[in-house]
Amino acid sequence: MKLATWNVNSLTVRLPQVLDWLSANPVDVLVLQELKMTDDKFPTDAFTQAGYHSHGFGQKTYNGVAILSRTPATNVVRNIPGFSDDMARVISADVGDLRVIGAYFPNGQEPGSDKFEYKMSWLKGLRDWVRAELLAHPKLVLMGDYNITFDDDDVWDPEGLRDTIHCTDEERYHLNALIALGLHDAYRLFPQEAKSYSWWDYRDAGFRRNRGMRIDHILVSSALKPQVRGCVIDKTPRKNERPSDHAPVVVELA
């Protein structure tokens, strides 16, 4: 089976591209981030016609996440139980024997800012919850837009961007603390091309010059790791007219 994550930067704008992508890539599960729409606008019918069950969790203007699945998703939970949050950032559900968590991690804007402090507290809240989730659901996938790079290999200009947002030691501490819970970066389980990224700035012809970062990740639990058969970043949609600034990441499980 295949699972994927994609930050679409407005589902209103990108819905046709999502439907096209699902038609060409009929994955079993797709989680979306940055819907930027309220739940009354969520295109349930379009996803049903495409053959997917769907659950959205949105808000006006910002954030918003969704989970789409070929088979029905059950036990759907919105946001992080135990962490109070005004923003729609997390949706999780059971799909088959998997617990799937789709997340839009806070951006953080700039180290030292209020938004950065919120990012740090959110990461702690996420970790405390995921620790308990792993005990209840050994086969777990945590995927989405993490807004954090693991290391220099994930950054087009590691020297120039050192200690800037997505690349700070504090953010990477929290990312590695998730790994320490017993999660594994599916992408790095396999040989990958150098300078592989999942996001490119709209400005400065970032995609054409491959000036990007790998900030969209799929982490799998230890119980699931032996089933992982591959993980790829699909840059094809970035070549569309009016693309999202993120590319989908896809993992294949046995």
Next chain:
DNA sequence: ATGCCTCAGCTCCTGAGA
């Protein structure tokens, strides 16, 4: 050309994204 885009909404500018 060290090349400043894209989206939503308090919409013809601003805030935010990353």
